[in-house]
Amino acid sequence: MHDIWIGLCCEIFGKVYFLDENLILYRRHGANLSAASETSVLPYTYRITYRMIVLKELMKRYAKIKFRF
Secondary structure, three states, rough: OHHHHHHHHHHHOOOOOOOOOOOOOOOOOOOOOOOOOOOOOOOHHHHHHHHHHHHHHHHHHHHHOOOOO
């Protein structure tokens, strides 16, 4: 979720550049504590709704900053 938040903030408040090269080494192993390597148990509709709420809140913050008098 942090990656989504950072990406949305960069899209709205900054400039985004896409690189074709890998800048980090990312790997997973059996001792990871997060469940990201497993299939999510949350319903698809819940995940979409949550992301839409995050996007809505970010847009409200953007509007407050952009249209401040």
